[in-house]
Amino acid sequence: MLVDSQRALMAHLLRRAGFGATPPELDTYCAWGYEETVEWLLHPKDQAALEEDIIERYYIDWKESRNIEGALTETVYRMNCNAGVRPLQEKIALFWHGVFATGLAKVLHEKTMLNQIDMFRGYGLGSFEELLRRLARDPAMIFWLDNNFNHQDAINENWGRELLELFSMGVGMDGQPNYTEDDVQEAARAFTGWTIDDDNVASIPYGKTPWLFRYDAEDHDAGTKTFLGETGNFDGDDIIEIICRQPSTARFISRHLYNFFVADDVQVPAWQNTPPPDPDAITALEAEYFRSGYDIRSMLRALFNSVFFKSEHARFARVKSPAEVVVGTLHLVGDFKFPRVGFMDTALECRYMNQDLLNPPSVEGWHTGKEWIDSGSMVERINFVADNLGDATHPGVRAIVTTLADRNPDAPGIVDGCLDLLGNVMLREDNRNALVVQAEAAMNEGAGVEEVVLNALRMIGSTREYQFA
């Protein structure tokens, strides 16, 4: 099979920085060139925003989802609509949602959760310090980790602990702990009085109103604190400033970015005692973290333009998350780009594949890589993809069928054409040959091109390579 290496690399970039790309989109990106496409991805606010009026016009609970399914639907719909115009904005929101995992199982206020995801869209590519400042003031996070119960005279250390353990430094690195229990207590003291105005979760009688951050100076512990070896009259922003200066924070964020955008790592709890899979890549990302002043956009620019990212070894090296499977497939087939009835059932596929967006299993977020896969989720993934790729009423599928039919292809032409048009999917040679044999048999029995193409698409969707990014 003849592979256009530039196109294959571009498809790889879009699978990671977005949710894949359609053939016309790949044409556009290839015409721009790799580095220009990276810059386009890194600056989503320069691209057209969603037509919110049209979406709200049809999905009338768009602004005020009143249940977890509605909020999940809003999130997945936005990802699907933005997949062709602001893909990295959605991907970075998904990334931070996995790192700063907050859930409706406790928060019970859908709009407040959706506001948090919007905050990730708006600030997820900027300064990590600014992001942490906003996270510390985020009402959903405050409620999720009980900082509204963190008082001057009775601290609640939940937020302070997770800020260090799961959101910035990690428990340890290179076999050593990164902080002490005293640091946790002192961090918690610094965030006393950081609370919310209203924790009402009732929709009745007239719907909900979003929660708001409130600083209660009278409930703040203004005393001297000692944190990570520094002593002062610290408040929450001071704690965040100190955190961002730590080498452990550079390591933790670099490793997360590598795990999400490059290749699967071990699960986060094992990072203290397990070295990164590619130490040189992590070192390069750590250096960019400090050089850029903790700028996530700069780190991603370095990552996407690196040899380790472009390497053949990085291709199809990550198991797609359920959101990537669902949104990537929807984007490819071109379904639900305009509102119609039935999207909630599609959005819920993420839940059925083990990623209940906006409702992670715990504050640790979802375990990734091979842990996405079990017998149930595998069946869901394959069925969902096969159902969609095999449905010629979808405009994206119809375009593939039409394109290939015009070529009057033989069986290898159909299989290779499908692989190309699905975004340069690179199958193992034996798998590819098996599909060719299947296609030849069908054609010998009189099947038309459309039938053979649709069958090939269904089978490609069930391959290891399609289920990997």
Add this chain to the structure above:
Amino acid sequence: MTTLVEHPVSVAGLYRYHDVIGLLSAGGTGFSGPVSVALGPDGLLHVASRANPNQPEAVRVTRCTIEGDYVGEFCGWGEAPGQFIWVTAIAFGPDGNLYLADENAHRISRFTPEGEFLGHWGEFGSGSGQMNRPSGMAFAPDGTVLIADSLNHRVQRFAMDGSPLVSWGEYGAGPGQFNMPWGVAVDSGGAVYISDWRNDRIQKFEADGRFVAEFDGKNGGDGFARPTGLAVGRGHIYVCDWWNDRVQVLDADGLVIDTLIGHSGTSRWARTFLDANPDIEEKLNKATQNIELKRRFYRPTAVTLSADGLVFVADSYRHRVQIYQQL
């Protein structure tokens, strides 16, 4: 939230807040995303709830008195005859029956006021009599019905039996062109008013479709943002200025003469709920920053008038109908 409302008036003082009916509910006493409101020949208020995909049972038409006494409801989420999913508008015909537009099934269904299904017409398409997401609907004095054929960017007139009579409009921003029209109203002389949703304007036509004028809400005001439902009566044009969360009142020449912003108090249904759930009322009252906010309109979608000067506004995101009295 539970503050007593002591007869506040509209911005220019031409209207006084009168009452509110509503409560978020998937059935019985309450609404779920009301998008249309109509007064039946029996004097009962009919309110269509669009609800959301996770509450198919809440898609319904509720019947109640204008004092807020619940009478009944009919529903049936689906695409079979007599069912509906994406209700956009309801209106009473001169035959006394209720007509309901469903933009999922691209058709108009006909019911008795009590909800007995009588028939339907329409199908998806762009040909004569076909529709692509019908939105607003209003009956003319001659008994014909005007329908905003939203994604075909046109207005269609039908006989009461569904026979297509005439249509006008195409996609665009010029006179007589539309960009996803939504609301429809007809005055006593037969003139037709269309809220041209994505062009942020109201267009007025002669009964035969000849363009008369356009009103953008900037004459005496600061303009419309995605106008939805509208009504005409007693010399005024009422426009649900959807994205501005208000109802604009215009005179016959398009001058903005007043603005309704929403002054909701606690409805009878809400009072019953809160009396049974004092813990919720306590939390609502503690959130003082939200009390004023929750009195205001939030995406008003439809408006209808009574003969004696009451103005009924479907306050969609707040799941209620706010009522004003013209002074």
